[in-house]
Amino acid sequence: MSAVESDLSEIQLAAFRETLAEEPIEYDGLAAEYDADEEAYHIETPEHQTSVSADDLGTVAAEQAAYITNWYFYTQQVGSEIKRAFCRWLELAEDHPVPDRYDALAAGIDREWGQLRITTTLADDGTRRYEVRHVDDSDANTDTLTTHTDPFDARDIGTLDADGQYRPLRTAPSLDSGWLFPDLTADEVYEAVEAFYPATVVNWHREQRGELDIDHWRDEQDRQSGIYNLITVLPDEAVEWATAACCDDSQCLKRREWELSEDEPLDADGGDGVFPCREPCSMVVAAGREWAKLEREDTQTYEFELTPSEKEQLEEIVDAVADDTVDEIREADLDESANRYRVRYLREKRFDDDGNLSGTPTRPDGDDNDGANDTDDHDE
Amino acid sequence: MQSLVIVAHGSHLNPDSATPTHTHADTIRATGAFDEVRTGFWKEQPSLREVLRTARGDDIYVVPLFISEGYFTERVIPRELRLEGWDPSLWDSDGISADTATLVASDIDKEVHYCGPVGTHEAMTDVLVRRAESVTGDPSVGEVSESADSEARQTESDGGFGFAVVGHGTERNEKSAKAIEYHTERLRETGRFDEVKALFMDEEPEVDDVTEHFDSEDIIVVPLFIADGFHTQEDIPEDMGLTDDYRDGYDVPTTVDGHRIWYGGAVGTEALTADVILERAADAGADIGDAIARVRQQTKPTTLVAGD
Ligand code: SF4
Numbered sequence: 001m002s003a004v005e006s007d008l009s010e011i012q013l014a015a016f017r018e019t020l021a022e023e024p025i026e027y028d029g030l031a032a033e034y035d036a037d038e039e040a041y042h043i044e045t046p047e048h049q050t051s052v053s054a055d056d057l058g059t060v061a062a063e064q065a066a067y068i069t070n071w072y073f074y075t076q077q078v079g080s081e082i083k084r085a086f087c088r089w090l091e092l093a094e095d096h097p098v099p100d101r102y103d104a105l106a107a108g109i110d111r112e113w114g115q116l117r118i119t120t121t122l123a124d125d126g127t128r129r130y131e132v133r134h135v136d137d138s139d140a141n142t143d144t145l146t147t148h149t150d151p152f153d154a155r156d157i158g159t160l161d162a163d164g165q166y167r168p169l170r171t172a173p174s175l176d177s178g179w180l181f182p183d184l185t186a187d188e189v190y191e192a193v194e195a196f197y198p199a200t201v202v203n204w205h206r207e208q209r210g211e212l213d214i215d216h217w218r219d220e221q222d223r224q225s226g227i228y229n230l231i232t233v234l235p236d237e238a239v240e241w242a243t244a245a246c247c248d249d250s251q252c253l254k255r256r257e258w259e260l261s262e263d264e265p266l267d268a269d270g271g272d273g274v275f276p277c278r279e280p281c282s283m284v285v286a287a288g289r290e291w292a293k294l295e296r297e298d299t300q301t302y303e304f305e306l307t308p309s310e311k312e313q314l315e316e317i318v319d320a321v322a323d324d325t326v327d328e329i330r331e332a333d334l335d336e337s338a339n340r341y342r343v344r345y346l347r348e349k350r351f352d353d354d355g356n357l358s359g360t361p362t363r364p365d366g367d368d369n370d371g372a373n374d375t376d377d378h379d380e
Numbered sequence: 381m382q383s384l385v386i387v388a389h390g391s392h393l394n395p396d397s398a399t400p401t402h403t404h405a406d407t408i409r410a411t412g413a414f415d416e417v418r419t420g421f422w423k424e425q426p427s428l429r430e431v432l433r434t435a436r437g438d439d440i441y442v443v444p445l446f447i448s449e450g451y452f453t454e455r456v457i458p459r460e461l462r463l464e465g466w467d468p469s470l471w472d473s474d475g476i477s478a479d480t481a482t483l484v485a486s487d488i489d490k491e492v493h494y495c496g497p498v499g500t501h502e503a504m505t506d507v508l509v510r511r512a513e514s515v516t517g518d519p520s521v522g523e524v525s526e527s528a529d530s531e532a533r534q535t536e537s538d539g540g541f542g543f544a545v546v547g548h549g550t551e552r553n554e555k556s557a558k559a560i561e562y563h564t565e566r567l568r569e570t571g572r573f574d575e576v577k578a579l580f581m582d583e584e585p586e587v588d589d590v591t592e593h594f595d596s597e598d599i600i601v602v603p604l605f606i607a608d609g610f611h612t613q614e615d616i617p618e619d620m621g622l623t624d625d626y627r628d629g630y631d632v633p634t635t636v637d638g639h640r641i642w643y644g645g646a647v648g649t650e651a652l653t654a655d656v657i658l659e660r661a662a663d664a665g666a667d668i669g670d671a672i673a674r675v676r677q678q679t680k681p682t683t684l685v686a687g688d
Contacts, residue, residue: 080436152409155402159395166395170425194434198426202433215429225455278430282423286392 008058008065009125012072017041017054019075027075029097030067043068046097063099069126070098077127078186082205086193087128087186091120110138113274114197114253115175118189130189134177145180151188154181154195169283171197171254171275200254200275207257207276215279218261228285234292236260242291244268246284247277250323304358306350313337313346383437384414384661385492387428387457388445388606390421397607398424400648401445407654407679413671414441414661422452428460432488440485440492441661445648447499447547447604448556449478462486463494475558476500480664493664498648499604500559501663503656505566510652512543512573512600514681515632515644521600522572540574541642542596543567546587546603546616549580560604573600581611581619588619591637598633598640606648617643651679 008016016032019025020041024033031044040051043060045067050060060068078084088094091101091109101109105122108131112118117138119131132154137145148157161167161174181192193201206212215223217239221232234242243266247256254277256270270277280288306314316337320326329336336342352359386405391397401419409417420431432440442461444453449471458466463483471478478496485492498504513519522541545567547560557580564578574596579587590601601620603612614626622630622643633640647653655675662668 152402152406166393168392168424199430199434203430206433223459225459226451281425282427283392286423 007124008060008068012069012125013057015072015076016057016068025071027071028067028093030064030071032068047099066102066126067098070102073126073128073186082202083186083190085205085208086190086201087120090118090130090189091128113193114171114200115173116193116196118193128186130181130184130186132181132184132189132192134175134179136177137180142180142182145178148179148181149183151181151184151192152195153179154192158196169252169281171200171252171273171277173250173253197253197275203278204275212257212276212278214257214262216258216261216264217280218264220258220280220285224285228289230292231285231288233296234288235295236264238291238295239288240266240268242284242288246287247271249273252277302360304360306358310346310350313342317343381415381437381439382413382666383435383440384408384417384657384666385420385431385435385440385442386417386445386657387420387431387442387461388422389452390424391607391609392423394607394609397609400607400646400653403649403651404445404654404657407651407675408658408671411658411668411671411674413658413668414666422456422460428457429462429487432461432485432492435488438490439666440490441495441664441666442492443495443657443660444497445606445653445657446497447606447648448553448559449473449475449497449500450553450555453478453497458483458494461492461494463492466494471496475555476562480660482664493661493666495660495664498653498656498660499606500562501656501659502566503659504604504647504653505563505570507647507650507652507656508543508545508563508567508602508604509570509572510679510681511602511644511647511650512541512642514650515600515602515642516541517681519681522574540596540598542575542577542594542599543573544577544579544587544590544594544599544601546579546581546601548611549583563604581615586619587616590620590641591639594639597638598642600642600644602644602647605646608646608649612646651681652676654679 017034020032020034025031029046033042035042038051040053041057042051043049043064045064047063048061050064052060074084074088078087090111091105092111093101096104102122105120105128108119108121110117110119112135115135117133117135121129121131123129133140133145157179158170158175159167160176162176167174175196184192190201203212224231239260243256246252247254248269249271252271253273254271254275255273257276258279259265320329320338326338329339331340333339334342350358356362386401388398388401398419398421401421405417405419408414415437416435418431418435420426420428422428426434444457446452454468462485464486466481466483470481473496478500480493480495482491482493484490512521545560545564548556550557557578560578560580564576567573568576575594577585577593579585579590579593581587585593587601590599603616605612617623617626617630620641620643621636622634622641630643633642635641652675655672658668658672658675662672
């Protein structure tokens with residue numbers, strides 16, 4: 001292997017000796033035990049097999065030292081099993097043995113978690129350090145980014161999007177950029193990720209172990225009370241549309257794992273996100289309640305006079321709003337259906353003074369109650 | 381290992397709804413009284429459904445950052461946290477005396493201590509007083525003879541203050557009015573304020589007519605709400621006549637019908653609320669050392685607070 005300088009510190013050696021006094025170590029390619037009769041430490045790594053006295057522990061080959069610092073970091077410095085699993089994922093631990101990983105960590109290993117780019121690097125003593133920035137800032141000069149040291153700052157960074165709009169769904173792909181956590185510990189990187197994308201690591205970890213508990217739409221329907229009882233009447237077909245509308249990767253970075261029920265899969269794409277979504281979130285439930293109200297209406301046949309271009313224009317306006325591209329349309333780009341001047345022109349031409357398309361009343365029988373909205377629906 | 385889990389409502393619309401929860405969590409985290417402090421929300425992430433799995437402790441204390449007992453504390457939270465065998469009678473409460481119940485949360489197969497809401501704890505009265513002090517900028521407000529800084533009150537009256545505690549009313553939740561009445565009575569018992577009254581948004585006596593309910597020239601008005609939102613920032617200031625349009629803001633105090641109104645906004649944003657969360661956990665058996673004393677000291681206002 002390449003010569004990696006992994007000097008073992010007194011603290012690391014003491015922890016190693018103390019652990020071996022209790023029990024043998026087997027971790028990530030390292031096997032070690034203490035032979036009390038011979039007063040010798042037997043250490044086995046893929047390339048070396050040694051037996052040394054306590055005094056000579058500090059002189060083991062660089063390869064073995066790397067395995068020992070790796071053991072020390074993961075078992076003595078990282079606080080919990082979930083954090084350990086996450087940090088190991090961050091450095092692709094399952095794919096590469098320790099020496100290769102140490103080489104790669106010298107340059108930094110990048111991984112993406114939602115819109116976060118997390119880079120793991122290595123200090124001489126084997127301690128990992130973590131840098132977190134927005135994926136869009138991957139190539140940004142660090143001087144141009146606002147530096148943060150407190151992982152809980154991530155909460156505030158994630159509250160508003162780049163336009164200053166509130167992000168009620170923290171897993172929406174609208175995280176603002178321009179910030180940097182240059183140097184976090186393992187515990188801190190976990191807290192930062194938890195603040196950006198709450199509970200995603202723990203659910204990912206459950207999934208990794210084959211223990212992800214999924215609550216499907218029908219479970220959610222059964223559980224609701226109060227104003228959300230209404231989702232029990234949402235037609236199944238509408239759940240299809242709702243998931244396609246809300247859970248698509250363009251709207252939410254979680255990978256939807258819930259279905260109508262265990263035996264009734266939904267057709268909509270669940271997405272490719274790293275972390276799973278194990279049950280309908282409160283946004284989707286609240287939206288489902290609105291759609292349940294709207295779906296109570298019957299359809300009606302209307303007659304409209306439109307030119308073919310006008311019909312297409314209306315369709316393209318809907319696309320522009322749904323795909324959030326309205327802001328990209330240039331002021332004078334009259335080719336674009338959702339251009340403001342084009343839309344204003346259409347309104348002048350086709351809407352009457354009451355805002356009715358083609359002068360066609362919404363409710364010909366004169367009933368102006370739109371039936372879809374009731375008021376007192378705030379529970380906040 | 382000891383974990384504190386603060387659960388709150390949150391909002392899809394208002395980014396400030398979760399702010400007090402996060403701020404108080406930070407305050408408590410800084411005391412080191414718990415190995416970890418987690419937050420969970422009905423409307424935000426992590427959801428109430430998933431917050432317990434983010435907690436690692438052997439001893440988990442769940443404190444609802446809610447004003448009163450009722451639908452959320454008795455039904456929604458226990459259901460979403462999956463507290464096995466929960467029944468409101470376990471709290472043995474008369475509507476304001478819920479303390480704690482210990483139940484297994486099936487999400488994590490561990491026992492958790494489910495505490496009563498912050499709003500009905502007696503220490504919440506102290507937070508109302510603290511808000512009166514911070515909104516007037518006078519740590520002795522109401523105590524006429526001891527008032528350190530009568531000028532800060534800008535008052536030419538005899539220095540006495542009225543205090544209005546504002547709540548929703550019974551329309552939404554009968555027990556929410558109980559919490560208001562409870563603190564109103566406790567404030568009255570302190571004898572510090574000349575008049576203390578409970579006012580409501582959607583029933584008599586209404587906050588709209590605040591000046592009719594008080595003789596005192598100076599009236600402190602504090603809504604018993606957890607977070608500022610459209611009720612506390614828009615409705616109440618407009619209803620009381622502090623401003624025609626909340627977007628224009630208002631002065632503290634604002635003179636209305638010859639009374640100076642010192643409007644304090646939602647009491648839950650007062651830093652001392654962190655203390656009530658600690659009290660709830662301590663009452664449920666959490667070992668928090670001198671954290672309560674430290675939070676009380678640390679959250680003392682050092683500067684004047686303006687209402688808008
Ligand atoms: S329900 Fe859909 S929108 Fe909500 S968190 Fe899951 S995947 Fe995202």
